[in-house]
Amino acid sequence: MTRTTCAPHHEDGTTPPAARYDAVVEAAVQQGLLGESDPVAGFIDTEGVRASVGNLHDAFAATPRVLHTFAAKACSLIPVLRLLADCGMGCEVASPGELRLALEAGFPASRIVLDSPAKTREEIRLALALGVAVNADSLDELRRIDALRNPSTASVLGLRVNPQVGGGSIGPMSTATDTSKFGVALRDPGAREAIVEAFRERPWLTRLHAHVGSQGCPLELIAAGVARSHELAEEINATLGVRQVTSLDIGGGLPVNFADETVHPTYADYVAALTAAAPGLFSGRYALVTEFGRSLLAKNGFIGARVEYTKDAGGRRIALTHAGAQTATRTVLMPDAWPLRIGAFGPDGAPKDGPLLAQDIAGPCCFAGDVVAYGSQLPELAEDDVVVLYDTGAYYFSTPWAYNSLPRPAVYGFRVAGPTGAVTFATVREPQSLDSIAAESGLAHVDALMERDR
Numbered sequence: 001m002t003r004t005t006c007a008p009h010h011e012d013g014t015t016p017p018a019a020r021y022d023a024v025v026e027a028a029v030q031q032g033l034l035g036e037s038d039p040v041a042g043f044i045d046t047e048g049v050r051a052s053v054g055n056l057h058d059a060f061a062a063t064p065r066v067l068h069t070f071a072a073k074a075c076s077l078i079p080v081l082r083l084l085a086d087c088g089m090g091c092e093v094a095s096p097g098e099l100r101l102a103l104e105a106g107f108p109a110s111r112i113v114l115d116s117p118a119k120t121r122e123e124i125r126l127a128l129a130l131g132v133a134v135n136a137d138s139l140d141e142l143r144r145i146d147a148l149r150n151p152s153t154a155s156v157l158g159l160r161v162n163p164q165v166g167g168g169s170i171g172p173m174s175t176a177t178d179t180s181k182f183g184v185a186l187r188d189p190g191a192r193e194a195i196v197e198a199f200r201e202r203p204w205l206t207r208l209h210a211h212v213g214s215q216g217c218p219l220e221l222i223a224a225g226v227a228r229s230h231e232l233a234e235e236i237n238a239t240l241g242v243r244q245v246t247s248l249d250i251g252g253g254l255p256v257n258f259a260d261e262t263v264h265p266t267y268a269d270y271v272a273a274l275t276a277a278a279p280g281l282f283s284g285r286y287a288l289v290t291e292f293g294r295s296l297l298a299k300n301g302f303i304g305a306r307v308e309y310t311k312d313a314g315g316r317r318i319a320l321t322h323a324g325a326q327t328a329t330r331t332v333l334m335p336d337a338w339p340l341r342i343g344a345f346g347p348d349g350a351p352k353d354g355p356l357l358a359q360d361i362a363g364p365c366c367f368a369g370d371v372v373a374y375g376s377q378l379p380e381l382a383e384d385d386v387v388v389l390y391d392t393g394a395y396y397f398s399t400p401w402a403y404n405s406l407p408r409p410a411v412y413g414f415r416v417a418g419p420t421g422a423v424t425f426a427t428v429r430e431p432q433s434l435d436s437i438a439a440e441s442g443l444a445h446v447d448a449l450m451e452r453d454r
Contacts (some may be wrong), residue, residue, distance in 0.1 A: 081107070
């Protein structure tokens with residue numbers, strides 16, 4: 001596959017300002033991508049994605065051997081995955097579905113890594129047949145691989161360890177706590193010795209994998225977890241008297257700043273933290289694998305949604321929109337952990353101005369907590385206006401929740417031409433039809449539960 005060179009973001013670590021997307025919103029409304037018939041849609045900045053990947057590659061430029069993989073769960077859309085493959089990324093997958101998407105997007109099997117705490121025998125068998133790298137999540141899984149592995153497989157095989165360095169500010173996003181479901185708990189009694197013995201028994205086991213978490217985890221915590229896996233690799237190789245561990249999968253997890261447009265921490269910050277915690281990590285002694293997702297896509301996408309109604313209730317102004325829990329699930333269920341910046345636009349797609357008013361931005365789902373922002377200070381919204389949810393390029397519109405049988409929104413990639421500012425769109429995913437919803441809901445078996453004469 002031919003790969004293009006991806007240019008970096010601005011050197012000061014900032015994304016283009018939100019104003020850069022004003023023309024995109026207006027063009028989307030004018031071209032009918034956002035309107036009464038399609039009241040919500042996702043948008044991806046293709047040049048921004050290329051720039052973020054370029055920044056990642058630049059930060060690791062001095063590293064002799066590194067494979068950067070994209071965590072498919074962060075944006076499981078085949079055209080987006082294809083774009084990332086074209087930028088030289090590999091792909092990290094965690095299910096049969098994600099593996100299929102990665103292959104369809106054109107990632108070579110040799111650049112795909114399979115992670116999951118609950119791999120079936122069939123998943124493992126397929127990965128080994130294709131030559132996809134596999135990180136076993138437990139010692140029991142290693143024993144399962146023992147029975148399924150063909151010595152001729154091209155798969156790189158590793159073991160995930162839990163460095164047990166603690167959690168960040170968002171518990172569900174922290175994967176290196178003492179009781180995390182992921183990996184072999186490194187500090188549990190007897191675990192370290194069992195890990196060393198597992199490598200001794202399996203000369204084909206050549207990789208260690210560790211991941212501390214993502215949003216809410218500070219760089220120092222992430223770096224501490226990577227340092228413990230590096231120390232373990234050194235111990236394994238010294239104990240066995242042979243350089244058996246040849247690569248380290250250090251995961252991803254760079255947190256995203258949702259408070260404003262600034263990109264921080266940067267990939268350069270991440271590399272600096274790793275260098276301080278594990279100076280030998282970048283010596284070239286070990287090939288490295290990364291698994292970034294949210295940090296590559298979040299600030300390169302947004303959701304646009306139509307305001308259907310506004311109302312006042314108990315002294316509170318509420319805007320009822322079509323962007324709610326079905327496409328901003330994490331923000332609705334954990335608003336303090338996943339706050340979003342909101343933009344206000346008129347019916348023509350032009351930015352609104354005027355006095356600011358505290359307004360709740362609510363969604364269409366039938367439960368009271370379906371609110372994406374409380375008390376947002378915005379120009380007063382009205383029927384047919386448009387709201388924009390910024391920083392939603394990862395995990396939001398790509399994997400919607402089918403609550404209330406609401407249709408999946410369309411997704412479009414866009415480019416903004418330099419001198420002219422002209423906006424062009426490319427369809428990434430069509431809006432879901434009501435026929436599709438009915439088919440997914442068992443229409444073909446509509447009479448399956450009806451009593452019949454025998």
